[in-house]
Amino acid sequence: MSNVTIENLDIQFSGISVISQLNLDVHSGEFLVLLGPSGCGKSTLLHSIAGLIDVHDGRVDIGGNDVTWADPKDRGIGMVFQSYALYPTMTVEKNLSFGPRIAGVAKAEIARRVERAATMLQLTELLHRKPAQLSGGQRQRVAIGRALVREAGVFLFDEPLSNLDAKLRGELRRELKQLHHRLGATMIYVTHDQVEAMTLASRIAVMKDGKIQQIDTPASVYARPVNMFVAGFLGAPSMNFVEGKLEQRDDGTHFVSPTLNIDVSSYPFANPPQHQQPAVLGVRPEHITLSPHGTQLAGSAIVSLVEPMGSNQVVWLDAQGVSLAVDADAQFTPALDNRIGFTIAPAHVSLFDLQTQQRL
Amino acid sequence: MTFAVLPKTHVETTTLPRPQPVRRKRAAAAQLALLPMAITVLGVYIGTVLWSVRISFSSSKIFPKNDFVGFSQYERLFATERWTVSLHNIAIFGVLFILACMVLGFFLAVFLDQRVRGENVLRTIFLYPYAMSFVATGLVWQWMLNPGLGIQAAVRNLGFPDFQFDWIVNQDKVIYTLVIAAVWQASGLVMAVLLAGLRGIDESLWNAARIDGVPRWRYYLSVVLPQLGPAFGTSFVLLAVGVVKVFDVVVAMTLGGPGNASEVPAKFIMDNLFNRANVGLASAASTVMLLTVLALLMPWWYARSVQSRKLVHS
Amino acid sequence: MSAVVERINPSAAAPVQRKAARRKSHFTPARLGLYALLVSSAVFFLLPLYVMLATSFKPMEEIRLGRLFALPLNATFEPWVQAWSTACTGLECRGIQVGFWNSVQIVVPSTIASIFFGALNGYALSFWRVRWAGWLFGVLMFGAFVPYQVMIYPLVRSLATVNLFGTLGGIVFIHTIFGMPVMTLLFRNYYAGVPVELFKAARIDGGGFWRIFFQLMLPMSLPIIAVAVIMQMTNIWNDFLLGLVFAGRENLPMTVQLNNVINTTTGERLYNVNMAATMLTSLLPLAVYLISGRWFLRGITAGAVKG
Numbered sequence: 001m002s003n004v005t006i007e008n009l010d011i012q013f014s015g016i017s018v019i020s021q022l023n024l025d026v027h028s029g030e031f032l033v034l035l036g037p038s039g040c041g042k043s044t045l046l047h048s049i050a051g052l053i054d055v056h057d058g059r060v061d062i063g064g065n066d067v068t069w070a071d072p073k074d075r076g077i078g079m080v081f082q083s084y085a086l087y088p089t090m091t092v093e094k095n096l097s098f099g100p101r102i103a104g105v106a107k108a109e110i111a112r113r114v115e116r117a118a119t120m121l122q123l124t125e126l127l128h129r130k131p132a133q134l135s136g137g138q139r140q141r142v143a144i145g146r147a148l149v150r151e152a153g154v155f156l157f158d159e160p161l162s163n164l165d166a167k168l169r170g171e172l173r174r175e176l177k178q179l180h181h182r183l184g185a186t187m188i189y190v191t192h193d194q195v196e197a198m199t200l201a202s203r204i205a206v207m208k209d210g211k212i213q214q215i216d217t218p219a220s221v222y223a224r225p226v227n228m229f230v231a232g233f234l235g236a237p238s239m240n241f242v243e244g245k246l247e248q249r250d251d252g253t254h255f256v257s258p259t260l261n262i263d264v265s266s267y268p269f270a271n272p273p274q275h276q277q278p279a280v281l282g283v284r285p286e287h288i289t290l291s292p293h294g295t296q297l298a299g300s301a302i303v304s305l306v307e308p309m310g311s312n313q314v315v316w317l318d319a320q321g322v323s324l325a326v327d328a329d330a331q332f333t334p335a336l337d338n339r340i341g342f343t344i345a346p347a348h349v350s351l352f353d354l355q356t357q358q359r360l
Numbered sequence: 361m362t363f364a365v366l367p368k369t370h371v372e373t374t375t376l377p378r379p380q381p382v383r384r385k386r387a388a389a390a391q392l393a394l395l396p397m398a399i400t401v402l403g404v405y406i407g408t409v410l411w412s413v414r415i416s417f418s419s420s421k422i423f424p425k426n427d428f429v430g431f432s433q434y435e436r437l438f439a440t441e442r443w444t445v446s447l448h449n450i451a452i453f454g455v456l457f458i459l460a461c462m463v464l465g466f467f468l469a470v471f472l473d474q475r476v477r478g479e480n481v482l483r484t485i486f487l488y489p490y491a492m493s494f495v496a497t498g499l500v501w502q503w504m505l506n507p508g509l510g511i512q513a514a515v516r517n518l519g520f521p522d523f524q525f526d527w528i529v530n531q532d533k534v535i536y537t538l539v540i541a542a543v544w545q546a547s548g549l550v551m552a553v554l555l556a557g558l559r560g561i562d563e564s565l566w567n568a569a570r571i572d573g574v575p576r577w578r579y580y581l582s583v584v585l586p587q588l589g590p591a592f593g594t595s596f597v598l599l600a601v602g603v604v605k606v607f608d609v610v611v612a613m614t615l616g617g618p619g620n621a622s623e624v625p626a627k628f629i630m631d632n633l634f635n636r637a638n639v640g641l642a643s644a645a646s647t648v649m650l651l652t653v654l655a656l657l658m659p660w661w662y663a664r665s666v667q668s669r670k671l672v673h674s
Numbered sequence: 675m676s677a678v679v680e681r682i683n684p685s686a687a688a689p690v691q692r693k694a695a696r697r698k699s700h701f702t703p704a705r706l707g708l709y710a711l712l713v714s715s716a717v718f719f720l721l722p723l724y725v726m727l728a729t730s731f732k733p734m735e736e737i738r739l740g741r742l743f744a745l746p747l748n749a750t751f752e753p754w755v756q757a758w759s760t761a762c763t764g765l766e767c768r769g770i771q772v773g774f775w776n777s778v779q780i781v782v783p784s785t786i787a788s789i790f791f792g793a794l795n796g797y798a799l800s801f802w803r804v805r806w807a808g809w810l811f812g813v814l815m816f817g818a819f820v821p822y823q824v825m826i827y828p829l830v831r832s833l834a835t836v837n838l839f840g841t842l843g844g845i846v847f848i849h850t851i852f853g854m855p856v857m858t859l860l861f862r863n864y865y866a867g868v869p870v871e872l873f874k875a876a877r878i879d880g881g882g883f884w885r886i887f888f889q890l891m892l893p894m895s896l897p898i899i900a901v902a903v904i905m906q907m908t909n910i911w912n913d914f915l916l917g918l919v920f921a922g923r924e925n926l927p928m929t930v931q932l933n934n935v936i937n938t939t940t941g942e943r944l945y946n947v948n949m950a951a952t953m954l955t956s957l958l959p960l961a962v963y964l965i966s967g968r969w970f971l972r973g974i975t976a977g978a979v980k981g
Contacts, residue, residue: 052567073573085568089586098582099572146572389883390802394810397795397854401810404851405817408825415827424831464715471712483971484964485716488723491963491970493912495929496956499936500722503729503945504742513740544722552974605821608914612933629823630915639827646824653819 001186002063002076002153003028004049009058011041011048011210018044019210022058026154031180031187035197035233036207042190045207046156049188051075063153073099078147079156082163084139086131092142093127096149110149117148120182136168137175144179157189161196173199194234198222206230224350228357231282231350237314237325239282243354248275255281255351259319260299264346269360279360282350285327289343290315290334297341303334317342409650416643424639433644443645446623449535453624454603456536460543461599462592465550470580472551473558483555487548494545498612501541502528531621534614538622542609546602550595557591558584593660600656604649625649730754730950737945753946757954761947763931764938770951773931777911777958779842780927784849785906789899791850792857797891799858800865801873802883811858818855822915830919840922848920849910857902864898865891904966905973908959928955 004026011019019041026032034042047053049060051072060068067075087095096117100110118124121141131139140160147155161169177200180187191197197204198218205215206229214226225231231239244257252265253273260281273279291297301319308330315334317324326342334340351360419429437443468486472479489497504510507526515523527533561584569579607626610616616623625645632642725742730753732746759769766772799807829848830839838844868891876886892899917927926934932955936948963970 047567050567050571052570071573072567072571077571079568079571081564081568083562083564085562085564087565087568087583088562089583098574102572102574102578146568150572387802387804390798390804390807393794393798393883393887394804394807396791397814397858398806398810400851400854401813401817404825404829405813405820408828409820411828412824467711468715471708471715474708476708476712480967482712482716484967485719487971488960488963489719490974491908491959492956493914493929493959495912495914495933496952497722499932499948499952500726503949504722504725509737509740509945510742514742514744517739517741544719548719549974552971601819608929611914612937615937626821626823630826633823633827634919642823643827646821649821650824653821657819 001028001184003186004154004188005059005061006045006049007059007061009045009048009060010056011044011053012056017210019048022210022212024205024212024215026186026188028186029184030202031177031189031200033197033201033204034188034190034207035192035194035204037192037233040207041210042192042207043158044210046158046188046190049154050077050079050156073103076151076153077156078144078150078152078154079158080140080143080147080160082159084131084143084160086139086142088131091128091130092123092134092145095131095142096145099146099150113149113151117145120148121145121179136164137172140172140175148183153186155185155187157187159191161191161193169196176200194236198234206233223348224359225282226359228280228282228352231352235284237285237327239284239350240288240324241352242281242283242319242322242324244279244281246273246275246277246279246351248273255279255349257281257322259301259322260344262298262344262346262349264349264351266346267349267351267360269351271360273360278354280352280354280357282352283344283348285314285325287345287348288324288326289345290326290328290332291341291343298344300339300341302339303336306333306336308333412643413647415640416647418640420640420643422637422639429640433640434648437641437644437648440641442620442623443625443628445620446625446628449622450603450606450624452535453538453542453606454600456539457542457546457603458596458599460539461547461550462595464543464547465595466554468547468551469554469558472555483551486551489545490548492545494608495612497541497545498609498614501537501544502613505537528614529618531618534618534622538606538609538613541613542606545609546599549598553595553598554588554591557588561587593663597657597660601653604653604656726949726953730757730946730953732946734942734944734946753944753950754954756944756947757935757951761935761951763926763934770928770931770935770954773926773928774954776921776925776931777928780845780849780917780921780925781907781910783846784853784910785903787846787850788853788857788906789902791854792902793861793892793895793899794887795854795858796861796863796865797887798883799862800868801870801886811862814855814858818859822852826919833920839920840925842921842925845917845921845925848916849913852916853906853909856905860898860902860905861895864895868894900966901969901973904962904969907962908970911959 004024006022006024009019009022009024010017022045024045034045036042044053048055049062051067051070055068058068059066062075062077065076087098090098093114096114097110100113105113114127115124118127121144123138123141123145126134126138126142131142134142143160144155161172164172173196180200189196189200201218203215204218204221206213206221208229214221214230221230222234225234225239228241232241242257242260244255244260246264247254247256252263253267255262255264262281299319301317301324303315304318304323305316307314307316311330313328313330313333315326315328317326317340324342352358353360415424416433417429417431418425418427419432472483472486476482505512505525505528507513507529510525512523512525515525528537565583566579569583574583605626606624607630610622610624610627614622616627626649629642629645629649632638632645728743728745729737731749731751733748733750733752736744736747757769758771760767761769763770763772795811798804799811833839833844833847838847872890873886876890881890911927912929913927914929914933918930921927921930932951935951936943
């Protein structure tokens with residue numbers, strides 16, 4: 001399996017810089033997810049790794065070889081497209097063997113590789129079917145099989161699940177994760193769906209406007225987002241943001257807003273906080289606890305909406321115009337339009353600079 | 361000149377059937393509205409065809425007669441040299457015309473699909489002949505192929521005194537001039553249909569092929585061409601129907617000449633109907649034309665209905 | 675662990691100018707060959723147009739020289755004027771303008787009528803359930819392929835019986851009939867793409883057959899009506915056979931007149947006048963084609979291949 005190294009990548013379309021000075025290290029065998037909204041450059045990056053798009057400047061290494069200007073076929077990659085791009089008029093077997101046949105690989109060798117891929121992916125009975133006769137999951141496996149037959153070092157995925165309905169998406173997601181475990185292959189996966197990213201990735205690279213905002217394990221990106229964009233992108237319902245100020249009080253540093261007051265002395269500030277420094281508090285819905293008869297309340301607000309989810313419920317609070325989502329268990333349903341108190345555990349909050357939106 | 365309007369295939373049959381949206385008694389207005397269509401179909405399309413076939417079995421000359429003479433008109437027909445010549449001509453014309461149009465149209469479509477500069481201008485140029493009437497086409501090419509003043513003369517004036525291009529007055533070669541004019545007019549149509557087919561192909565297939573290391577020409581041969589089956593079928597049917605109907609071009613370009621060398625069935629029928637007052641003979645010829653068209657269409661219709669049934673069940 | 679990845683690049687002086695040498699050139703021989711083929715094809719297609727124009731502006735002395743491809747030395751409008759106002763179309767010599775106005779008179783009502791019926795049929799077939807309609811539609815589609823010659827003579831006799839043969843009304847009627855299959859198919863395919871919920875909402879709002887047609891469906895059909903207008907205008911204007919048979923001597927369309935001008939003259943053939951006349955006859959459909967561009971293309975491939 002190959003690793004991938006990208007240095008100072010620059011990609012331009014009609015003179016407009018889409019990706020500039022991008023650096024990325026993909027470890028051998030890891031499942032890296034490029035996550036971001038439409039237009040952030042994740043697909044462009046993937047296509048340039050594949051060699052389908054020319055780069056303006058920079059360097060792409062795959063498995064230790066400089067492939068910046070190499071043809072896609074010489075990069076040792078395989079790619080699964082959103083539509084799977086299986087050749088519709090060829091059988092599965094022909095689909096798998098087309099690349100090696102063109103390359104002039106010996107027939108016996110081709111047969112061996114096809115058989116190996118088919119066994120690994122449970123495609124052996126389907127070898128004589130055409131793509132139109134396959135289910136979504138089977139097509140995904142054939143697309144992966146094509147890369148296997150080419151003995152690719154890196155597998156690239158361009159939003160392969162986006163076209164599918166929710167149930168199928170979940171099934172194929174799990175299949176893919178198991179496949180990664182079985183094959184131990186290096187996989188780079190592009191998606192805008194944060195659920196896919198969280199469940200599949202060994203590391204997530206969150207992208208925006210052609211730049212990687214943060215690259216880390218799912219747990220880290222989730223718990224310690226490096227800016228408000230990353231914080232808001234992961235998690236559903238997304239993180240609550242409240243604007244306020246940091247105040248130095250006798251008993252420590254507090255975050256204060258018209259509706260909240262939380263002791264954040266134990267927060268790992270990168271730089272010592274200034275008194276009256278404007279800040280944004282970020283707290284995830286599951287880290288707010290409703291306490292109707294509590295002490296040490298962080299604040300109180302009016303219940304505006306309750307969404308029962310079965311195993312839990314999402315309670316929406318209106319705190320003087322600021323909307324807060326709370327992930328509460330289903331035991332106790334607060335009454336609408338009533339005021340209710342809540343606490344926030346300071347260990348789980350994130351603080352951001354109001355101006356720069358970066359983590360404090 | 362007919363345009364290529366063809367029934368949708370894949371889209372129609374794979375969507376869910378429309379729920380029946382109206383109660384029966386309300387359909388009265390719809391029935392009234394469809395009456396003209398009903399009259400047209402029954403009276404014109406079915407009625408005239410039946411009438412013509414009936415007349416072909418009579419001995420009608422100037423006016424239709426009601427007698428019955430069996431197949432004698434058909435026997436007369438196939439004994440008429442002008443008719444057999446016209447059949448011979450239409451066969452040669454048909455094969456050459458369809459082949460040339462499909463090949464030229466295919467290559468033009470593929471070339472235009474390569475993201476060339478000025479694609480729109482080029483497409484406009486390839487297709488404008490189709491906007492002209494067949495008569496105009498025939499007249500222009502008649503002028504260009506004029507041996508004394510057209511291409512032959514122009515090339516000779518340029519310094520090639522032995523250059524010969526007098527096919528249009530040559531009994532053996534005049535049919536090829538018709539082919540040239542018709543191909544000039546109709547290749548654009550095939551190009552347009554095939555280009556639409558090309559644009560309907562999944563774009564990521566080329567990317568997948570690049571990764572597989574497939575060279576461009578091989579991609580077109582092994583991946584694109586098989587998928588263009590329906591588009592080719594459509595083009596073939598359109599061209600074939602046009603071949604059977606070809607009339608305007610012949611009248612304008614050669615008037616069936618020299619002599620009868622470029623006679624075609626459509627013109628034969630028109631001459632016998634109106635100029636030579638042989639209604640029965642002409643009707644027999646029309647019936648033969650009709651049967652030919654049916655023979656051409658049946659396999660295509662059958663193939664399409666099998667295909668759409670397959671899609672529904674898969 | 676959650677560091678943002680903008681690593682400081684250690685080797686800022688790394689060799690980076692390789693791109694100039696490695697970049698693939700856009701102008702490979704294959705690419706040049708492609709353009710060469712395209713340009714030569716374009717020349718083939720444009721040649722007759724050029725010849726038509728060049729010939730029509732030459733005086734007869736230049737034409738007799740036999741230099742087909744040369745530009746006119748003494749360009750003149752005279753052939754055009756002659757073609758328009760004094761060329762002989764059979765018995766009279768009033769030029770091809772007669773045919774022009776005849777064609778206009780034929781094309782306008784025929785286009786309107788055939789589109790109206792096509793839209794009506796397409797609408798009724800798409801949204802309303804009439805038991806025999808599907809079968810009739812199938813036969814209508816078949817009718818589009820039947821050669822005219824099979825149907826001409828009975829139609830001639832029928833029209834003669836009701837005194838419509840050789841009249842303007844007769845030729846309009848004929849064009850409407852022969853345009854029905856294509857127009858019905860066009861509109862039916864278009865309405866098949868309209869969500870049936872729209873229709874149902876209109877029914878719930880109390881609309882009946884005609885009201886929904888005129889107030890909802892027709893206004894919504896403007897794109898396809900544009901396509902239909904282009905198709906019918908071009909087809910009917912360019913028609914020869916039907917005009918020849920059914921229009922009658924006073925209403926002969928321009929295409930028929932054109933053929934008369936060119937193929938039935940005695941004496942010296944005035945090739946420049948002929949080409950001018952041909953250009954004049956082709957002006958309208960060519961103009962429609964150039965202006966409509968993409969719509970023309972849509973008309974050709976309406977419903978074809980993958981819809």
